[in-house]
Each structure stands twice: as C-alpha cells, then as structure tokens.
Amino acid sequence: MLIDVHAHFLHARTPRADWRERNASRLRAGDRVGITFHVSSVLGSWGLTSPIYFPSPADVEEANQVQRDLEREHPDRIRGYITVNPNYTTHAAAEIARGAVAGMIGVKLAASRRADDPLLDPVCAAAGERGLPILQHIWQHRRRDFPGQEASDAAELCALARRHPTVSFILAHIGGGGDWLHSLAVVRRVPNVYVDLSGSGVDGGMLEACLAAVGAERLLWGCDLTIDTGWAKLRYLEHLLVPADLELVRWRNAARIFPPRAFEIA
Amino acid sequence: MITDVNAFVGGYPWRRVPGTAPRDLLQAMDRTGIGEAWISHLPGIFWRDPSEGNAWLLDTARDERRFRPVPAVHPGLAGWEEIVLRAVDAGAPAVRADPTFYGIDPAGTAMRRLVGVAGEAGIALLLAVRLEDGRQRHPNDRAEELPAAAVRALVRADQRARILVTHADRSFIDEVHFGSTPDEAARIWWDISWVWGPPEDHLETLLSTVGAARFVFGTGQPLRLPETAVARLDLLDLPGSTRAAIETGNTRMLAP
Numbered sequence: 001m002l003i004d005v006h007a008h009f010l011h012a013r014t015p016r017a018d019w020r021e022r023n024a025s026r027l028r029a030g031d032r033v034g035i036t037f038h039v040s041s042v043l044g045s046w047g048l049t050s051p052i053y054f055p056s057p058a059d060v061e062e063a064n065q066v067q068r069d070l071e072r073e074h075p076d077r078i079r080g081y082i083t084v085n086p087n088y089t090t091h092a093a094a095e096i097a098r099g100a101v102a103g104m105i106g107v108k109l110a111a112s113r114r115a116d117d118p119l120l121d122p123v124c125a126a127a128g129e130r131g132l133p134i135l136q137h138i139w140q141h142r143r144r145d146f147p148g149q150e151a152s153d154a155a156e157l158c159a160l161a162r163r164h165p166t167v168s169f170i171l172a173h174i175g176g177g178g179d180w181l182h183s184l185a186v187v188r189r190v191p192n193v194y195v196d197l198s199g200s201g202v203d204g205g206m207l208e209a210c211l212a213a214v215g216a217e218r219l220l221w222g223c224d225l226t227i228d229t230g231w232a233k234l235r236y237l238e239h240l241l242v243p244a245d246l247e248l249v250r251w252r253n254a255a256r257i258f259p260p261r262a263f264e265i266a
Numbered sequence: 267m268i269t270d271v272n273a274f275v276g277g278y279p280w281r282r283v284p285g286t287a288p289r290d291l292l293q294a295m296d297r298t299g300i301g302e303a304w305i306s307h308l309p310g311i312f313w314r315d316p317s318e319g320n321a322w323l324l325d326t327a328r329d330e331r332r333f334r335p336v337p338a339v340h341p342g343l344a345g346w347e348e349i350v351l352r353a354v355d356a357g358a359p360a361v362r363a364d365p366t367f368y369g370i371d372p373a374g375t376a377m378r379r380l381v382g383v384a385g386e387a388g389i390a391l392l393l394a395v396r397l398e399d400g401r402q403r404h405p406n407d408r409a410e411e412l413p414a415a416a417v418r419a420l421v422r423a424d425q426r427a428r429i430l431v432t433h434a435d436r437s438f439i440d441e442v443h444f445g446s447t448p449d450e451a452a453r454i455w456w457d458i459s460w461v462w463g464p465p466e467d468h469l470e471t472l473l474s475t476v477g478a479a480r481f482v483f484g485t486g487q488p489l490r491l492p493e494t495a496v497a498r499l500d501l502l503d504l505p506g507s508t509r510a511a512i513e514t515g516n517t518r519m520l521a522p
Binding site: 021022023025026028029032033139140143177178179180181200201202203204205207208225226227228229231232233235236239 | 399494
C-alpha cells in the first residue's frame with residue numbers, strides 16, 4: 001500500500017487548457033510508482049475566477065464537487081480533502097459538513113488566512129468533530145509576505161495545533177520550498193503535527209533531518225506537483241528505514257490519522 | 267552506463283549536507299546505478315579563488331577511475347587561461363565557472379573570453395543556474411541565479427563554444443533554446459536535475475520540443491538526491507536508445 005497524502009487535480013473551469021492531460025498524467029505516473037490512493041484537493045478555480053489561495057465560496061463549492069466527482073469516477077484510487085476558505089466561516093463549516101457526509105476524508109487549508117488566526121478555530125473544531133485531519137499549506141520559514149497568499153509557517157501551524165490537541169494536522173510539503181530546518185525544529189515537540197514529505201525539493205540531508213525531528217511515526221509520504229521527486233524520496237527512504245518504519249511512512253501513518261475505513265474499497 | 271555530469275565533492279558552507287566525501291559519492295553512485303561522475307569541488311565555488319580547489323579535485327579524480335574532474339576557472343583572476351589548458355591536459359571533460367558566486371558579470375568581458383579560450387582549447391564550459399532552491403537559501407547566501415540571458419550571450423560569443431548548463435528548469439531551457447539560432451542551440455546541453463516530471467511533464471515536453479539530443483543525465487548530488495534523475499527517466503516511456511543517449515551517449519558530443 002502507498003498513500004499520497006498531498007495530490008491535486010485540475011478541472012475544466014481553470015486557466016489550464018491541459019487539465020485533462022495533467023490529471024491523466026498523475027494517475028498514470030501513480031500507477032507506475034505504485035500509488036494506491038491519491039488523497040487530493042482542488043483549489044477552487046485555480047485562479048480563473050478567484051485567486052488560488054483565496055478561493056471564493058462559489059469556487060470552493062464547485063471545486064469540492066469536482067473532487068467528489070473524481071472520487072466517484074475513481075473509487076479505487078482517489079480520496080478527497082474538503083477545501084475551505086476560513087474567511088467565510090459559516091460557509092467553511094457548511095462545506096465541511098457536506099463533504100464529510102459525502103465521504104471526504106480531510107480538510108484542506110491553503111493560504112487564505114494565517115494558521116494561528118482565531119478564524120481557523122471553528123474550522124478545526126468542525127474537522128475534529130468528524131475525525132478529519134487538516135492539511136495546511138506551509139511556507140517553510142516565511143520571512144515576509146508573498147503576493148497571492150497569506151502563507152503560514154510551521155510556528156503558526158503549531159500554535160493552532162496546540163489549541164486543538166485532538167486534531168491531526170499535516171504540515172504540507174516539507175520539500176516545497178523554504179527553510180525546512182526551521183519547520184522541523186518547530187514541529188519536533190508538537191505531537192499532533194505530521195510532516196508531509198511532498199514538494200519538488202529533494203535536498204540531501206532533508207529526509208535524515210525529518211527522521212531526526214519527528215521519527216518515522218510522524219512522516220507521511222506525498223508528491224504534490226512532482227511525482228518524480230516523491231518517488232525519489234521513497235527510493236531513498238528504502239535505504240534509510242527498516243521495512244516496518246518504511247510501511248509507516250508509505251501508508252500506515254496515513255491510515256491512522258484519516259477516518260477509519262477511509263482506504264477501504266467498497 | 268550512466269554518467270552523472272553534475273556531482274560535487276567537498277563540504278557545503280550553508281548547511282550540513284551528508285555524503286560529501288568521495289567515498290560517500292561512490293556509495294551513492296552504486297546505490298543508484300551511476301557508473302561515472304563528473305565532479306566539481308563544492309567549497310571552491312565560494313572561495314575568492316575557486317581554482318585553489320582544483321589540485322585536490324584532480325588528485326581525487328586521478329585516484330578513482332569513475333570520477334572525471336571539472337576544474338573551476340575564475341576568468342577575472344590573472345593566469346586563468348593556464349587553468350583551462352591544464353584541465354585539457356588532465357583529461358577533464360569540462361571546466362566550470364560560477365560567475366554570480368565570483369561576483370562578476372555572468373555575460374561580461376571576462377566570461378566571454380573564457381568561452382573563447384575554452385572553445386579554442388576544445389573543452390566544454392559548465393554553468394550552473396543555481397545550487398539550491400532560492401526559497402531556502404541561507405539569508406547570507408545572496409549570489410544571484412545565473413540569468414538565461416547570460417547563457418544566450420555566452421553561446422553567441424564564440425562559435426566553438428560548447429556549454430553545459432545544470433540546474434535549469436523548463437522555462438529557462440525554453441527561453442534559451444528558442445532564443446538561440448539552431449546552430450547556437452546545438453552547442454548547449456542541459457542536465458535533467460531540475461526539470462520536473464509528471465504530472466506537469468516538463469521533461470517529456472522538452473524531449474519532444476527541444477529534442478533528446480540536448481539532454482544529459484545530471485543529479486546535483488549530494489546537495490540533491492541522485493534518485494530523482496533516475497526516477498524521472500523511469501517515469502518516461504523512452505526507447506532504449508534515447509534513454510541511453512541521455513544517460514551517457516550525449517556526453518560524447520559534449521566532451522568528445
């Protein structure tokens with residue numbers, strides 16, 4: 001079993017004319033690598049009618065519907081996060097309720113609001129009530145603001161995680177850019193934060209540092225935008241880890257934090 | 267056999283990197299099926315005179331048949347022409363220059379003269395766009411990335427120039443390749459260390475638009491996991507001859 005905890009799919013109402021090819025490529029490459037489940041999210045209209053990281057309520061609804069349609073189309077290999085924009089608090093709660101009823105297995109927080117902001121508390125509470133983990137987009141050591149997103153870093157995520165100790169949080173793409181050493185130092189003592197290994201970064205020493213910081217028990221395998229780098233990290237982990245620990249990273253940790261039977265095929 | 271044209275030995279000043287000793291590099295090569303590595307002296311890139319690392323580099327390569335040295339040349343320092351000629355005598359496949367790390371104009375007079383002398387001597391010039399992702403670099407690690415405009419300018423500086431560019435992404439390669447004449451573009455080779463695979467499929471796209479003859483296998487190890495370049499090729503359905511060309515055959519045109 002191999003679970004990619006950080007995947008995305010595109011759809012027709014985005015700026016990408018090649019959305020079908022990209023979706024097909026993800027599934028094809030996933031088959032090659034041996035990915036059993038892609039746990040994915042759709043970030044609104046990916047910029048067509050509202051910003052990627054600040055999706056409008058209408059775009060959020062459509063994206064979550066697209067995600068559910070993909071799950072119905074591929075029940076044996078796609079699972080979904082409910083994307084929300086916490087600036088629309090009531091709407092976010094309603095989307096979580098609707099998504100959970102429809103079988104979605106986690107919540108995706110991108111970069112619409114800083115992770116330590118009180119506006120995220122009701123989102124976390126709603127996720128926690130339903131046993132859904134939260135995947136939080138992270139800029140590893142954000143030293144300034146960047147256009148187009150209100151990015152958070154590990155310190156801000158951990159502040160949120162401490163306020164919601166029964167909720168599992170996934171620190172997104174440790175290899176996705178920025179100073180991963182900064183993030184690892186922060187998450188070390190926050191046991192309900194898991195580290196997602198996705199991202200295009202394949203730095204020598206990064207995986208060793210992840211293991212030193214949180215151990216195999218809190219690492220989750222993923223790809224995000226680059227399946228090639230995900231596969232490379234998996235291959236390297238095969239040399240670093242004993243088989244039992246490799247299984248934790250490949251899927252067992254994910255199976256533990258997502259809802260029970262999330263990865264059973266009906 | 268796979269030839270890695272983009273490997274380093276020696277420590278990195280900006281963070282702890284495991285596996286920088288020659289024996290570690292050999293182990294990583296064994297792990298990933300890489301037969302030969304073109305090695306650069308990593309710490310020297312940051313020295314005032316990067317060629318001070320060349321003696322150790324040449325000794326290291328002399329002691330290990332799987333290594334081929336890529337000596338560093340700072341064309342702003344007196345006597346650099348001798349270093350190019352010594353590299354040729356030592357059987358080096360290329361010399362490297364990292365102008366933004368040296369603090370010189372990457373397309374300025376000194377670099378253009380280096381292109382001419384290397385072209386005259388029949389040795390390729392290796393240029394790296396970057397060493398690490400710009401978003402994670404140490405706050406004091408401030409050298410600019412190599413601009414695409416510099417590569418276009420340098421390949422035009424001498425018709426004999428052969429240039430190997432490492433750590434370039436798809437947009438950089440597109441810009442230089444289609445911003446050059448066919449003759450110029452045919453004298454540039456790109457390593458695959460920074461070109462994304464699926465689902466964006468940048469490498470697959472480039473192989474069909476720019477052509478497989480322009481690409482060589484490179485990893486950037488040990489700063490980056492060498493498994494990445496191998497996985498990238500494994501994710502493509504390439505004919506065996508094309509894969510072999512990227513893995514090593516194309517280097518014979520780059521460094522006959």
